[in-house]
Amino acid sequence: xxxxxxxxxxxxxxxxxxxxxxxxxxxxxxxxxxxxxxxxxxxxxxxxxxxxxxxxxxxxxxxxxxxxxxxxxxxxxxxxxxxxxxxxxxxxxxxxxxx
Numbered sequence: 001x002x003x004x005x006x007x008x009x010x011x012x013x014x015x016x017x018x019x020x021x022x023x024x025x026x027x028x029x030x031x032x033x034x035x036x037x038x039x040x041x042x043x044x045x046x047x048x049x050x051x052x053x054x055x056x057x058x059x060x061x062x063x064x065x066x067x068x069x070x071x072x073x074x075x076x077x078x079x080x081x082x083x084x085x086x087x088x089x090x091x092x093x094x095x096x097x098x099x
Contacts, residue, residue, distance in 0.1 A: 011084075021057050
C-alpha cells in the first residue's frame with residue numbers, strides 16, 4: 001500500500017524583530033498556496049507566525065540565547081526574515097562592472 005504524500009514541509013528561518021534574533025522551523029504547504037516563507041509572512045488573515053524548535057536571542061547580547069519547543073511571533077513585529085538553506089553557503093556579490 002502506498003503511503004500518502006506529506007502535505008507539509010519544514011523550513012528553517014531566521015526572523016529578526018527590533019530586539020530579538022529568532023531561529024526556528026516554519027511549517028509550509030508542500031506545494032501551491034502558502035508554500036513559500038513570503039506567503040506566510042504576507043498572509044493578512046493571520047496575525048502570528050508559529051515556529052517550532054526555536055532559539056531566541058537578544059540582538060545586543062548574542063550570548064543570551066533561550067531554547068523553546070514552540071514560539072508564536074507577531075507578524076507586525078517582524079523586521080526581516082531569511083530562509084536558511086542548509087545546502088547553500090553565503091553567496092558572493094556579483095563582480096562590479098563599469099557601464
